Amino acid sequence: xxxxxxxxxxxxxxxxxxxxxxxxxxxxxxxxxxxxxxxxxxxxxxxxxxxxxxxxxxxxxxxxxxxxxxxxxxxxxxxxxxxxxxxxxxxxxxxxxxxxxxxxxxxxxxxxxxxxxxxxxxxxxxxxxxxxxxxxxxxxxxxxxxxxxxxxx
Numbered sequence: 001x002x003x004x005x006x007x008x009x010x011x012x013x014x015x016x017x018x019x020x021x022x023x024x025x026x027x028x029x030x031x032x033x034x035x036x037x038x039x040x041x042x043x044x045x046x047x048x049x050x051x052x053x054x055x056x057x058x059x060x061x062x063x064x065x066x067x068x069x070x071x072x073x074x075x076x077x078x079x080x081x082x083x084x085x086x087x088x089x090x091x092x093x094x095x096x097x098x099x100x101x102x103x104x105x106x107x108x109x110x111x112x113x114x115x116x117x118x119x120x121x122x123x124x125x126x127x128x129x130x131x132x133x134x135x136x137x138x139x140x141x142x143x144x145x146x147x148x149x150x151x152x153x
Contacts, residue, residue: 008035013063014084017044017091032063044091055101064094064144069101070133072108081142081149083116090144099139106136114149121148 010028011019021027021038029036029047038045047065057071061080070079079098082090098110110133114120119127120142127148133140140153 017084019044021045032065034065053097053099062096064090064096067097068099070098070105070110071101072104072110073102074108076108076110078111078113081112081114081118083114083118092144092146094144096142097139098133098142100133100135100137103136105133105138109134119148120151121145122151 008026008028009021010030012031013029016027016029016036019027020041020043021036023038023040025038025040025045027036027038027045028034032047032050034050035048036045037048050066053067053069055069055071056079057074057077059077059079062068062082064082081096082094112120112131112133114129119129120131121127131151138153140151142149142151144150
């Protein structure tokens with residue numbers, strides 16, 4: 001039996017954020033390592049959710065659509081929410097998930113910061129440009145609503 005290899009168009013996250021694929025076209029985001037489905041009109045398309053979580057244990061910038069196991073067993077660290085000049089990233093509905101991998105956030109906190117004027121919004125209506133994860137064993141999700149990173153915990 002003969003096999004056929006299929007090659008999809010590909011590009012990094014910034015290239016996808018500026019690309020409008022054809023209706024039902026599938027491309028590959030090589031930076032996030034995920035497939036993106038296009039509808040012919042929405043810039044950037046729609047990423048498919050990755051099943052695997054990424055482990056992180058040091059300061060870095062987060063990427064929309066990824067899930068992180070934040071390991072603070074050695075030390076506290078800071079994370080920066082996604083932002084790009086010109087408003088390309090994030091898109092309304094983009095999300096980020098974080099989980100306390102080792103149950104150590106109460107000892108070694110994770111400090112989340114924003115840039116470009118972004119802010120977090122909690123369920124009480126409070127806003128801030130910094131959010132500290134300091135509850136052991138917590139799982140939290142952040143969803144961009146076009147104005148704020150909404151906190152769901």
